[in-house]
Amino acid sequence: MSLVKMIDLPKLGDSRGQLVVLEENKEVPFNIKRVYYMYGAQSDIARGFHAHKELDQVAVCVAGKCKILLDDGINKDIVLLTDPARGVSISSMIWHEMHDFSENCVLLVLASDLYDEADYIRNYDEFLREINS
């Protein structure tokens, strides 16, 4: 079973260039309460390495590229994000890691809730225990 749920985003481009829209409860399957983005990452330094208990997210590489590893405790999938008009869903209780950032990568993330450190599981063994409990 693939963990990869890609989301095709509407491209409203014309001769002036592309315009991509993300709206809550449409392309993004939840109320968007927070938006954050990463840039200036180094290709040899990975990020993430956590799961969220409740939070759902959608990630879009709006510039450059990076890889996202998704892991539900049984299956692992790696998705290469290269297209500013394709997002990937990162649901709650999915361990995720971001790898191989290109120099120009800007990774935009839409989240279903405000930042809450208590929602993070940052230890992989604890993640497996939660999954199996």
Ligand code: TYD
């Ligand atoms: P973290 O989620 O650990 O980054 P990553 O998973 O990409 O490696 O966040 C890095 C730091 O930023 C951490 O101290 C928490 C803080 N942070 C916020 O304060 N608000 C936020 O919305 C996010 C995503 C992180």
